[in-house]
Amino acid sequence: MQESSSRGLVLEQPLIFEQDTPGQCGVDLPEPPPVIDRLGGLERREPIGLPGLAEPTVVRHYTRLSQKNYGIDTVFYPLGSCTMKHNPRFNEKMARLSGLADIHPLQPESTVQGALELIDLTAHWLKTLTGMPAVAMSPAAGAHGEFCGLMAIRAALDDRGESRLRVLVPDSAHGTNPASAAACGFTVDPIPATSRGRVDLAAMKAKLGGDVAAVMLTNPNTCGLFEDQVMEIAEAIHRAGGYFYCDGANYNAIVGRVRVADLGVDAMHINLHKTFSTPHGGGGPGAGPTVLSAALAPFAPLPAVLHDGKGFRLIEHAAQSDGKPCGRLKGFHGQFGVFVRALAYMMSMGGDGLRQAAEDAVLNANYLLSELSADLTPSFAGPCMHEALFDDRFLKDSGVTTLDFAKALIDEGYHPMTMYFPLVVHGALLMEPTETESKATLDGFIATLRRLARQAKAGDAAAFRAAPQRTPRRRLDETTAARLPILRWTPPG
Amino acid sequence: MRYLPLSEADRRAMLDAVGVSGIDALFADVPAAGRLQQPLDLPSHAGELEVEGRLSALALKNLAAGCAPFFIGAGAYRHHVPAAVDALIQRGEFLTSYTPYQPEVSQGTLQYLFEFQTQVALITDMEVANASMYDAATATAEAAAMACRITKRKAILLSGDLHPHYRSVAATALQYTGLEVEALPPDPLGMEDLLGRIDHQTACVVVQNPGFFGSLKDFTALAQACHAVGALLVAAVAEPVSLGLIKPPGAMGADIVVAEGQSIGNGLNFGGPGLGLFATRDKYVRQMPGRLVGQTVDSEGRRGWVLTLSTREQHIRRDKATSNICTNSGLCALAFSIHLALLGEEGLRRLARLNHAKAVSLAEKLAQVNGVKVLSPTFFNEFAVALSKPAAEVVEALAGHGILAGVPVSRFYPSYPELAPVLLLAATETNSEADMDRLVAALKEVL
Numbered sequence: 001m002q003e004s005s006s007r008g009l010v011l012e013q014p015l016i017f018e019q020d021t022p023g024q025c026g027v028d029l030p031e032p033p034p035v036i037d038r039l040g041g042l043e044r045r046e047p048i049g050l051p052g053l054a055e056p057t058v059v060r061h062y063t064r065l066s067q068k069n070y071g072i073d074t075v076f077y078p079l080g081s082c083t084m085k086h087n088p089r090f091n092e093k094m095a096r097l098s099g100l101a102d103i104h105p106l107q108p109e110s111t112v113q114g115a116l117e118l119i120d121l122t123a124h125w126l127k128t129l130t131g132m133p134a135v136a137m138s139p140a141a142g143a144h145g146e147f148c149g150l151m152a153i154r155a156a157l158d159d160r161g162e163s164r165l166r167v168l169v170p171d172s173a174h175g176t177n178p179a180s181a182a183a184c185g186f187t188v189d190p191i192p193a194t195s196r197g198r199v200d201l202a203a204m205k206a207k208l209g210g211d212v213a214a215v216m217l218t219n220p221n222t223c224g225l226f227e228d229q230v231m232e233i234a235e236a237i238h239r240a241g242g243y244f245y246c247d248g249a250n251y252n253a254i255v256g257r258v259r260v261a262d263l264g265v266d267a268m269h270i271n272l273h274k275t276f277s278t279p280h281g282g283g284g285p286g287a288g289p290t291v292l293s294a295a296l297a298p299f300a301p302l303p304a305v306l307h308d309g310k311g312f313r314l315i316e317h318a319a320q321s322d323g324k325p326c327g328r329l330k331g332f333h334g335q336f337g338v339f340v341r342a343l344a345y346m347m348s349m350g351g352d353g354l355r356q357a358a359e360d361a362v363l364n365a366n367y368l369l370s371e372l373s374a375d376l377t378p379s380f381a382g383p384c385m386h387e388a389l390f391d392d393r394f395l396k397d398s399g400v401t402t403l404d405f406a407k408a409l410i411d412e413g414y415h416p417m418t419m420y421f422p423l424v425v426h427g428a429l430l431m432e433p434t435e436t437e438s439k440a441t442l443d444g445f446i447a448t449l450r451r452l453a454r455q456a457k458a459g460d461a462a463a464f465r466a467a468p469q470r471t472p473r474r475r476l477d478e479t480t481a482a483r484l485p486i487l488r489w490t491p492p493g
Numbered sequence: 494m495r496y497l498p499l500s501e502a503d504r505r506a507m508l509d510a511v512g513v514s515g516i517d518a519l520f521a522d523v524p525a526a527g528r529l530q531q532p533l534d535l536p537s538h539a540g541e542l543e544v545e546g547r548l549s550a551l552a553l554k555n556l557a558a559g560c561a562p563f564f565i566g567a568g569a570y571r572h573h574v575p576a577a578v579d580a581l582i583q584r585g586e587f588l589t590s591y592t593p594y595q596p597e598v599s600q601g602t603l604q605y606l607f608e609f610q611t612q613v614a615l616i617t618d619m620e621v622a623n624a625s626m627y628d629a630a631t632a633t634a635e636a637a638a639m640a641c642r643i644t645k646r647k648a649i650l651l652s653g654d655l656h657p658h659y660r661s662v663a664a665t666a667l668q669y670t671g672l673e674v675e676a677l678p679p680d681p682l683g684m685e686d687l688l689g690r691i692d693h694q695t696a697c698v699v700v701q702n703p704g705f706f707g708s709l710k711d712f713t714a715l716a717q718a719c720h721a722v723g724a725l726l727v728a729a730v731a732e733p734v735s736l737g738l739i740k741p742p743g744a745m746g747a748d749i750v751v752a753e754g755q756s757i758g759n760g761l762n763f764g765g766p767g768l769g770l771f772a773t774r775d776k777y778v779r780q781m782p783g784r785l786v787g788q789t790v791d792s793e794g795r796r797g798w799v800l801t802l803s804t805r806e807q808h809i810r811r812d813k814a815t816s817n818i819c820t821n822s823g824l825c826a827l828a829f830s831i832h833l834a835l836l837g838e839e840g841l842r843r844l845a846r847l848n849h850a851k852a853v854s855l856a857e858k859l860a861q862v863n864g865v866k867v868l869s870p871t872f873f874n875e876f877a878v879a880l881s882k883p884a885a886e887v888v889e890a891l892a893g894h895g896i897l898a899g900v901p902v903s904r905f906y907p908s909y910p911e912l913a914p915v916l917l918l919a920a921t922e923t924n925s926e927a928d929m930d931r932l933v934a935a936l937k938e939v940l
C-alpha cells in the first residue's frame with residue numbers, strides 16, 4: 001500500500017483512472033433482458049478503458065477536487081471583465097423545477113407553453129432594459145452572441161446588396177471580438193485608444209468608408225471607462241452606412257440606468273452569466289442573448305418564439321418567419337436552463353434592484369480606485385465604471401511583475417484580479433469588485449493591497465517570485481506543458 | 494434587496510471617500526441623452542416565495558417528461574442521472590469559479606477537465622479531446638472548419654443522416670468563410686452514396702452514427718476512401734451512451750469526432766445547455782478549437798495541470814485564432830465526467846445494453862401495430878417508423894392522451910412531403926414496459 005501524501009486539509013488526489021477497481025460500479029442497473037440485437041454486427045469489442053469506482057469513492061474524489069479551487073462562495077474574486085458576482089442558490093432551485101428541467105425541446109408546442117412563455121418573458125426583460133425592439137435568444141455565450149450580431153449585420157448588408165468586409169475593433173477589445181469578426185469573414189481593422197483610455201474618435205472617423213461593415217465597441221470599455229463619445233461614434237458609423245455592434249460584457253455597469261438603444265446601438269450581446277448572476281461554472285455554460293435594432297431584427301437567427309393570439313409558437317424555419325433569418329446558430333432553442341436562472345434573478349432584483357446593483361457595482365469599483373490610488377498606479381483618471389484599472393508603474397524597479405504581485409494575492413486569500421488585460425496599458429491589473437461585495441470585504445482587500453505594494457517597493461521581490469506558497473500547487477511549468485503536451489491519462493507502461 | 498450587502502451608511506461613507514456628492518456623479522461620463530430619466534416598466538424586487546410562485550406557475554404549464562410515457566430523442570435524451578452528480582456539481586468551488594486561468598487555485602477544475610478529456614478520448618476511441626464546446630451542432634461546424642484548415646481545401650459534404658440542426662448550424666456558421674457546404678438530402682433509409690461523392694477537392698465528409706434516422710453504419714471503408722484522396726472523416730455522435738455498445742468512430746478511422754454530451758450526466762432542460770464533445774488525432778491538436786488542459790509539474794516537481802496550447806485561442810491569437818470560443822460548457826462537462834465515473838466500464842456497457850434492449854422491445858411491440866412500419870434495419874436506442882397518417886398529427890393526438898410519443902421528422906424537414914409519415918422514437922432505461930404498452934394501445938386508437 002502506498003502511504004497517503006495528504007496532510008490535514010492539504011489533500012492529494014490521484015486521477016480517477018488511478019483508483020480503478022475493475023468490475024466496480026457506482027450505479028446499480030438491472031441486468032438487461034436478453035433480446036435479439038439490432039446492431040448489425042457493429043458491437044464494440046475492445047475494452048473502453050474506463051475505471052470502475054463505487055459511489056463513495058466518486059463522491060470523495062470530486063469533493064476533494066472541489067477543495068482545490070477558489071470560487072466566489074469562498075473568496076473575493078475581483079477578476080476584471082468577468083463579473084464574478086454572487087450566484088444565488090435560489091436560481092439553481094428554480095432551474096431544477098421538474099416542469100422546467102425535465103422537458104424536451106421537441107415536445108409538441110401544446111405541452112411546453114410555459115417554457116415558451118418563459119423564453120418570451122426573459123426576452124421581454126432584456127428588451128425593456130436595453131430599449132431594443134428584438135432579441136435573438138439562442139447564442140450560447142458572449143462570443144457566440146458577437147457572432148450572432150455580426151451574422152445579422154452580414155445578412156443585412158447582403159440584403160442591401162452591399163459588400164462591406166471591414167470591421168473596426170479598438171485595441172482594447174476582448175480577443176473574442178476580432179476572432180468573431182474573422183469567423184464571419186470580415187477583416188479586422190484596429191482603432192487606437194487615446195491617452196484618456198477611450199476610442200480615438202478622429203482615428204476611427206479616418207478609417208470609415210464604404211467598405212466598413214461595423215464598429216465593435218465595448219461600452220463601458222475594458223479599461224472600465226464609459227465611452228463618453230459613444231453618440232458621436234454611433235452617428236459616425238451610421239452616417240458611413242455601417243452598424244454599431246456593442247460588446248455587452250460590461251453591461252452590468254449600466255443596467256437600469258442606461259438603455260443601449262438610446263446610444264444608437266444596433267446589436268449587443270448580454271452575458272447572462274455576468275450581468276444576470278448565472279454561475280460561471282468553471283468555464284460555462286453561459287448564455288449570450290443578442291439584442292437587435294429594428295434594422296437588424298429581420299435577420300435574427302432561428303428559432304424565435306412568438307405569440308399568435310392563441311398561444312406561444314416556435315418559429316423554426318425561414319418559411320414560417322416574417323423576416324429574413326440569417327440561419328441557425330445552435331441546436332434546439334438556446335440555453336434554456338440559463339434563462340431560468342437569469343429570469344429568477346431579474347424577478348428577484350426587479351427593475352429597481354437591477355439599477356441599484358449597477359450603482360453599487362460602480363460605487364465599489366470607484367471606492368477601490370480612490371482608496372488604492374496612492375499606493376498603486378491608476379491608468380486613467382476616474383470616475384471609472386464597474387472596474388478599476390491599474391498598471392505596473394508602481395512596481396517599477398522593484399523586480400516584482402504584475403504576475404508576481406497577483407500570485408502574492410493568492411497567498412492572502414484572494415483570487416487575483418485580471419492581469420495583462422486590456423493590452424493598452426503596461427502590466428494591467430484590472431479589478432472588478434461587483435455589487436455583491438460588502439464594504440468590509442473591500443476594506444480588507446484594500447489594506448492587503450496597500451501592504452503588498454509597500455512590500456514590493458521595499459525590495460522584497462524574492463518573496464513575490466516565490467508566491468504562491470499556500471496553495472495545493474506552487475507555480476506550474478506552462479512552457480513544458482505546451483512544448484510536450486500531455487493532454488490525457490494513459491495507462492502506465 | 495438580499496443580494497446587495499452595502500447599507501445606506503456604507504454608500505454614504507464610500508461616496509465621501511471617493512469625493513463625490515452622489516451616485517450620479519459617477520455616471521457623469523454617460524451623455525445626457527443616454528441617461529434614463531424615468532423608471533423602466535418592470536416589476537419591483539421580490540422575495541423568493543413570490544418569484545417561486547410565478548416560476549412554478551410557468552413550470553406547471555408544461556408537461557414534464559417524467560409525468561408521461563416519453564419516447565422523444567432526436568439529439569436530446571432522457572436518462573436517469575444519479576443523485577450524486579447534481580449534488581457534486583453544486584459545490585460552490587465548482588459552481589462559482591471562473592475559467593481556470595490561475596492554475597494554483599484551480600487545480601480542482603483543471604484535474605476534472607483532464608479526466609474529462611481522457612474519458613471523451615476513451616469512449617470515442619480517439620487520441621485527444623478538448624475541454625468542451627457549446628453543443629454538438631456548433632462542434633460540427635468547428636470540426637468542418639478545422640478539417641478545411643488541415644486539408645487546405647474548401648469542400649464539406651454533410652450526410653443526409655446527420656442531425657438536421659448540426660447541418661443547419663454548420664451551413665449557417667460557415668456561410669461567410671469561403672468554404673463550400675453541400676448537404677445531401679435527408680436519408681431515412683440509408684441509401685445515400687457518400688463514397689461516390691468524394692474527390693481530391695473534398696476537405697471532409699461529415700457523418701453520424703447512430704444516424705439521425707437511427708440506423709448504424711460502419712464507416713471504415715468511407716474513412717479509407719477519404720484518406721485515399723486526402724480528405725478527412727468527421728463523425729458525429731448524438732447519443733454517446735451508444736458508445737458503450739457499438740463500435741466507436743475512432744475504430745472506424747474517423748479523424749475528428751464530435752458528440753452531444755448532454756445525455757450523460759445532464760438533464761433535458763428544454764434543449765440547453767448542451768455539451769459539445771470534440772476529439773481528434775494527436776497530429777491535428779494544434780488546429781483544434783477550444784480549451785485544452787495539459788499535465789505539467791509545479792516548481793517543487795509535483796504533478797499538476799494547466800490550460801495549454803493557448804496560442805490557438807482568441808485571447809492570444811485574436812483574429813487568427815482557431816475559433817472565437819471562450820466560455821464553453823465547463824459545468825456540463827463536470828456532470829458528464831461524474832456520471833461517467835460512476836458508470837465506469839461495467840456501468841456504461843450495461844446502460845447501453847439496457848437502452849438497446851428497451852428499444853428492441855419497443856420496436857417489436859410497434860411492429861405489431863397496423864399502420865406502423867419500422868424503417869431502421871439496425872439501431873441503438875432510437876429508430877424511425879413510417880405511420881399510415883402524418884406523424885405530426887399522430888403526435889399531437891397522442892399528446893392529447895398524455896403521451897409524448899416521439900418526434901415527427903416533418904418538424905425538421907417540412908418541405909419533404911415524403912417524410913411526413915416518418916416518426917422517430919427513442920427508448921432509454923427510463924421507459925417501462927407499461928409505458929410502451931400505453932403507447933401501443935393509444936396508437937391503435939389514433940391510427
